[in-house]
Structure formats: structure tokens, C-alpha cells
Amino acid sequence: MAEKLNVAVIFGGVSNEYEVSCLSAANVITILDKSKYNVYVLGITRDGKWFLTDASPAQISSGKWLDADSRAAFISPDRSVRGIYVVGAKNIKIDVAFPVMHGKNGEDGAIAALLKLAGIPQVTTTMTSAACSMDKVITKILCEHAGIPQAKWKFFYSRNLHKNVSSIADEIEANFEYPVFVKPSSAGSSVGVAKCTDRANLEAGLLEAARHDFKVLVEQYIDGSEIEVAVIGNSEPMASVCGQIAPSGEFYSYDSKYNDENSKLYIPAKIADDTAEKVRRTALSVFRALECQGMARIDFFVRNNGEVIFNELNTIPGFTDISMYPKLMAHSCFRGSQLADRLINLAMAEDRI
Ligand SMILES: Nc1ncnc2c1ncn2[C@@H]1O[C@H](COP(=O)(O)OP(=O)(O)O)[C@@H](O)[C@H]1O
Ligand SMILES: [Mg+2]
Missing domain, CATH: 3.30.470.20 (ATP-grasp fold, B domain)
Incomplete structure (x- = not known):
């Protein structure tokens, strides 16, 4: 029988989709065939602290994974490690990584970039395609x-929206029919997304979306x-x-x-x-x-x-x-x-x- 592969599942992180990531990771850990893979689980807290955790899928999905035994550990960008650097213990070689980090600081190419530096193959797309x-x-x-x-679209920089939302709303009204959708260019899970049906909620929607990203996308409602x-x-x-x-x-x-x-x-x-x-x-x-x-x-x-x-x-x-x-x-x-x-x-x- 072929030797087992060491798989690192990486979840959580500094993203507004942290909770969804916990649920996704619990499922990924459950479905990985333990006769083929040694599964190592790296959890990242909401404020960005990394741990190698023994938490069960149930503890991870309920967000209580920090209750389980854990050690400070992270993917090292150093290729001589090619895996997990465990603070105060032996490093762990990783054959393939399975990041389950939705949204910012993960799905945006950040985790693909780290794994690229580390020289570890991983199941998600490349850094460039993830970022785009x-x-x-x-x-x-x-x-x-x-x-x-695609729907008709236009984008605006959030800094300009903060300065003069009214003139941007004029420009949108001149180019689109209500309703329009307003969204942060990068977010996910519908955070900051609004359906705007009149001038008042257009301006409010633009300013809210601008809080979540440096660019705001406006689209014709479909x-x-x-x-x-x-x-x-x-x-x-x-x-x-x-x-x-x-x-x-x-x-x-x-x-x-x-x-x-x-x-x-x-x-x-x-x-x-x-x-x-x-x-x-x-x-x-x-x-x-x-x-x-x-x-x-x-x-x-x-x-x-x-x-x-x-x-x-x-x-x-x-x-x-x-x-x-x-x-x-x-x-x-x-x-x-x-x-x-x-x-x-x-x-x-x-x-x-
Ligand atoms: N142009 C649009 N016309 C109609 N509904 C839209 C449009 N854009 C977004 N929506 C609605 O908003 C939801 C979230 O928008 P989406 O662009 O998918 O952002 P997210 O990345 O947060 O999922 C969509 O699933 C859809 O219900
Ligand atoms: Mg969507």
C-alpha cells in the first residue's frame, strides 16, 4: 500500500467569513480518507494567531476549537521546513495543503502565496488567479x-465616496436605472452588499460598502x-x-x-x-x-x-x-x-x- 500523505487543513483567519471557514474545515476534515492521509489541522484565530490543533470536527464547527489541545505552529515560508514549523517541537513535513479560508486574508491569494513560498502543493488556485x-x-x-x-457596471474608489458621495450618486443616476446593486469590490458572504432603490438608500449603500473595501462596485440589478x-x-x-x-x-x-x-x-x-x-x-x-x-x-x-x-x-x-x-x-x-x-x-x- 502507498505511503500516507501528510495533509495540512488550514482554516479560520482574519476574515469576515471566519465562521463559515470553521464549518467548511470541519467537513473537509471529516471527508478526508484517513487510510490515505495523515491530517494535520492548523487553525488561525480571528486576530491571526496560528495553532496546530487536536480539535474534533464538532469542536471546530462550533467555533470552540481553542478548547482542545493546541500548540503555536504555522506554515513556514522556509523551504527547508516544507511544512509546519511547530514552536518548541519537531517540524512536520507536509505533502499537500487544503486551505479552507474564505474571503480576505485567505481566498484572496494570501494563503496561496504563503504555500507557494513554502514550496507546498495546495488544492486551491494560484495566488494570481485567487487575487483576481x-x-x-x-x-x-x-x-x-x-x-x-455581465451586468452593466462601474466602480468608484472609497476615498472619493467618503469625500463626495453626492456627485458620485449623480453619476450613477445618470448611467443606471433603479434598482442598482452596490458592493465592496472584495468582501464575500454578501457583507456590505445592498440593493438600492432610491437616492437615499443609494448614498447610504455606497458609504456602507466603502467601509468594507477601498473600491466599491455598482451594478445594474438583474x-x-x-x-x-x-x-x-x-x-x-x-x-x-x-x-x-x-x-x-x-x-x-x-x-x-x-x-x-x-x-x-x-x-x-x-x-x-x-x-x-x-x-x-x-x-x-x-x-x-x-x-x-x-x-x-x-x-x-x-x-x-x-x-x-x-x-x-x-x-x-x-x-x-x-x-x-x-x-x-x-x-x-x-x-x-x-x-x-x-x-x-x-x-x-x-x-x-
Ligand atoms: N446585479 C445584481 N442583480 C441582482 N441581484 C444581485 C446582483 N448582484 C448581487 N445580487 C444579489 O446579492 C447577492 C450577493 O452578491 P455577490 O455579488 O454574490 O456577493 P458575495 O461575494 O458577497 O456573495 C447575490 O447572491 C444576489 O442575491
Ligand atoms: Mg455571491
């Missing part, structure tokens, strides 16, 4: 270049179903069946994502077969346009007339046992431990950039 995918304005520019259909596709692969990516989100509220806000049981997922999506094919093809074009590797969840709006409009992509998508990415994959090709095996194989494959 996390910044919605840069994503828009790259997708526009690739001819991918009246359509929310359709998501899971993509897996390196040079020859595959797209899953389409899934559909039916948010409980006005839109898929933080609350409707995580706190409201009335938000529903449908797999497969309730759209025509030819429209679903178009969404899957477009998902692969987005994956290539952003030069993704490994995995991504790619989100769309589909209008009643079958028009497909790209919204955003997530290079470290939610990975909880009820998240769309693993569910779509389970429905299409890889279920549970097979999905983790596939992502690990892809991380170590020859066609990995």
Missing part, C-alpha cells in the same frame, strides 16, 4: 476581455434566477450540473445565506436543458478567463428569456456538508472523500501551473 477572482472589479475587467456577459456551477480541474476543467438558489429575502444576503432555513437550493436547477448547457459552458469560460486551477464555484443570473449573466466566482467556495460546491460535485462526479482525493490529485498533477 476575489476582487470583483478585476474579475469584471478580465471577463469583459473574454467576452463573458431580475433572474441565481444559478451556480461547480468546476473542477486544471488544464481540462469539468463543470457540474447547475444548482439554483432560492433566497428567502429580497436577495441572497448574509442572513438568508446562513441564518434562514427558508433559503432553498435546487439541484438540478429549474431551468431548460439548453440554458443549463449554456451556463455550464460559460462557467468553463470564466474558469479559463481567470486562469483558475483546482476548483471554483461560478455564480450566474439567468433571466426568464434564457439569457445567462455571470455574477461572480469563488475560488475557495463554501465546503460545509450543505454547501453548493460539494453538493453539485456529489451530484455530478465526486462524492465526499472522492472529491477530496480528486482535489489532492489535481494539486499534485503535472498539468498544475
Whole structure:
């Protein structure tokens, strides 16, 4: 039997998606096949302190992982370590890393950069593609270049919004129809996202979004179903069946994502077969346009007339046992431990950039 691989699962961190990361990591640890992998778990607190932890998946998902035994430890950028530097104990060599860090200081390319310096293969995309995918304005520019259909958009620097929100609101009113969506260029989990229907809530929405990032994106509202596709692969990516989100509220806000049981997922999506094919093809074009590797969840709006409009992509998508990415994959090709095996194989494959 082949020797076991040492896998580092890394979760938490300084991100407003810390809690979701804990839930995702608990699921990843659960599905990793322990007959193939020695699993080492690195937890990062909300204020950025790293620990090698013995916490169980239940302790991690409940956010109580610091109750378990832990030691100060971190991925060393020093390639002679090529793994975990454990303070006051022996270093641990790591063969492959599985970061599950959503949003800022993780999914934005930060963790990919550290693992690149460390010389450790990892299941998420490259530093560059992660950074471009996390910044919605840069994503828009790259997708526009690739001819991918998107909502009409414009962006503003937050510092200018703080100085003169009124003249920027004038410019938006001259170029868009209400409702418009306002969002921080980099955030996630709908934090700072607002649907604005009049001047007063446009100005309030712009200022709120500006609190979360240095750029604010404004988009034309799209009246359509929310359709998501899971993509897996390196040079020859595959797209899953389409899934559909039916948010409980006005839109898929933080609350409707995580706190409201009335938000529903449908797999497969309730759209025509030819429209679903178009969404899957477009998902692969987005994956290539952003030069993704490994995995991504790619989100769309589909209008009643079958028009497909790209919204955003997530290079470290939610990975909880009820998240769309693993569910779509389970429905299409890889279920549970097979999905983790596939992502690990892809991380170590020859066609990995
Ligand atoms: N242009 C738009 N038209 C309609 N709804 C939108 C638009 N942009 C965002 N939304 C709604 O807001 C939610 C969050 O926006 P999204 O861009 O996906 O940000 P996040 O990265 O925080 O998930 C979407 O799932 C959708 O419900
Ligand atoms: Mg989204």
C-alpha cells in the first residue's frame, strides 16, 4: 500500500467569513480518507494567531476549537521546513495543503502565496488567479476581455465616496436605472452588499460598502434566477450540473445565506436543458478567463428569456456538508472523500501551473 500523505487543513483567519471557514474545515476534515492521509489541522484565530490543533470536527464547527489541545505552529515560508514549523517541537513535513479560508486574508491569494513560498502543493488556485477572482472589479475587467456577459457596471474608489458621495450618486443616476446593486469590490458572504432603490438608500449603500473595501462596485440589478456551477480541474476543467438558489429575502444576503432555513437550493436547477448547457459552458469560460486551477464555484443570473449573466466566482467556495460546491460535485462526479482525493490529485498533477 502507498505511503500516507501528510495533509495540512488550514482554516479560520482574519476574515469576515471566519465562521463559515470553521464549518467548511470541519467537513473537509471529516471527508478526508484517513487510510490515505495523515491530517494535520492548523487553525488561525480571528486576530491571526496560528495553532496546530487536536480539535474534533464538532469542536471546530462550533467555533470552540481553542478548547482542545493546541500548540503555536504555522506554515513556514522556509523551504527547508516544507511544512509546519511547530514552536518548541519537531517540524512536520507536509505533502499537500487544503486551505479552507474564505474571503480576505485567505481566498484572496494570501494563503496561496504563503504555500507557494513554502514550496507546498495546495488544492486551491494560484495566488494570481485567487487575487483576481476575489476582487470583483478585476474579475469584471478580465471577463469583459473574454467576452463573458455581465451586468452593466462601474466602480468608484472609497476615498472619493467618503469625500463626495453626492456627485458620485449623480453619476450613477445618470448611467443606471433603479434598482442598482452596490458592493465592496472584495468582501464575500454578501457583507456590505445592498440593493438600492432610491437616492437615499443609494448614498447610504455606497458609504456602507466603502467601509468594507477601498473600491466599491455598482451594478445594474438583474431580475433572474441565481444559478451556480461547480468546476473542477486544471488544464481540462469539468463543470457540474447547475444548482439554483432560492433566497428567502429580497436577495441572497448574509442572513438568508446562513441564518434562514427558508433559503432553498435546487439541484438540478429549474431551468431548460439548453440554458443549463449554456451556463455550464460559460462557467468553463470564466474558469479559463481567470486562469483558475483546482476548483471554483461560478455564480450566474439567468433571466426568464434564457439569457445567462455571470455574477461572480469563488475560488475557495463554501465546503460545509450543505454547501453548493460539494453538493453539485456529489451530484455530478465526486462524492465526499472522492472529491477530496480528486482535489489532492489535481494539486499534485503535472498539468498544475
Ligand atoms: N446585479 C445584481 N442583480 C441582482 N441581484 C444581485 C446582483 N448582484 C448581487 N445580487 C444579489 O446579492 C447577492 C450577493 O452578491 P455577490 O455579488 O454574490 O456577493 P458575495 O461575494 O458577497 O456573495 C447575490 O447572491 C444576489 O442575491
Ligand atoms: Mg455571491
